[in-house]
Amino acid sequence: MRLLSSRRMLVVASVLALGLISACGQDAPPAPPSASPPAAPPVPPAPPVPSFEPPYALGTPQAKVPPLENGLVPVVRRIHTDKPYVFITIDDGQVPHPAAADLMRRSKTRPTMFLTDRYVEGHRGYFKDLRDQVGATIENHTLSHPNLRGKPYEVQHKEICATSDAYQREYGKRPYLFRPPYGNYDDTTRRAAADCGIKAVVLWTETVNDGAVQFQAGTKLKPGDIVLMHFRKTFVEDYTAFLNKAKEDGMTPVLLEDFLSA
Template identity: 40%
Template sequence: MGLSRAYRLATMAVLLSVMAACGGQGARPAPSASPPVSPSSSPAPTEAALVPPAADPIAALPANLRPRVPRFAPPPPATKVTLPTNGTAAWLSRIPTDQKVAFITIDDGWDKNPLALKLFQAANVPITLFLEVNAISDNPAYFAQLRTAGATIQNHTISHPVLKGRSYAFQKHEICGGADQLAKLYGDRPTLFRPPGGAHDTTTLRAAHDCGMKAAFFWKEATNKGKVFYQEEHVVKPGDIILMHFRPRFVDDFLAVLNAIHQAGLTPARLEDYIP
């Protein structure tokens, strides 16, 4: 066989193999200035390559806030607390657990910072909102948006009165009324309660129970103007409940709480998951 005929036959074989690899449609690979890389030497796609930067919720924050949002591991499976059986709601300032978790709770609802939704999405942690009906009545949709980022809504009365020392009827009206109105606004009736200022008495816990509240809560740490205030040691402990408010410096407060939890080696968990 002459050299020219052999060369033509080899060329035809290569063309046929390319057509077969392309499904027999005659498609040709795009020209390339560099030789192809074999599959065995191709680098694995990185997370950045798989997820465009715009899909990262932290990237949606202002640039000065992005480094201040810590990353957390998922919380462990919850261990349920034991509730009273004497006709009163439980009273808790810390969840009795050795698990490395803490609980973020935010009260009232007066100041509605437009960055809250993006912060919640970027942090991607469980948060419990104890909402006062009067405080949210001008814009209940704001808190419905926060629910889409994983927040849950619980009860903080209608008008934020000091309950301690008031009559059973008064306390029951504020607690039941708050739960009922939040149910109308958001579809789910709260089962957890925080008395305004934490002030309560045995009547409060009885009225809360009669209104369907399983537990009422105090706190171990609180934050204001970007500072965390501790009742005990200068560190968040496993099971601690942390108090925030919807205040003008909401962004600083929220970031301070996240970083206090992170520095303690804990991760935020959902308060509701620990209540039977």
């Protein structure tokens, strides 16, 4: 019995030894291939936009601003011209959209920016770049965007003059066109504007909202129309809608200040 137990123990030990040898000699399983980082999605090309060849050298005066009327600046709602020219103006500056410069450059258009100083604060370099890189112009749209109609002279004078002073310091040129917020003004507005060096109050004939041109009358752009839009999140849709409508109606956008030359 003692001999049988020893043999059994020898067999068990041999089996264990063979198993250990087999385990030590077994190849390790291959490591899973390292996961490659996902490829960045391709940047889609900018959608095409209409482009307009300037009919003259933009920035060249074509017509003078109307004269003062008994010490009051004139009010301009449209430009008197028989040429197929229209004018795009952009108000406020509340959302300095990063695509604006590219759109203006590709379409070869030069808008007039009526800027409110409280929105420009903190983004002055952005608007300077639009002026210097694509030729957009900077005009006056008050300090804080109030309804000026009925306000005392002192209030209106500060809203207009302080804005012109700030833009002259920042951009090296004093605005001479003024757009009252909401299009609301009175004779006090016109007098205060004149005293601040403004040459004309500029209103509009059409607006662009949510990617659509909206008309006060008719359904087509006409020579001399002044179109209003804003610096909003929908800037690309709005600016593109204006460009498409101008092309559809056979109009060419040109610079407003060329036809309201001081």
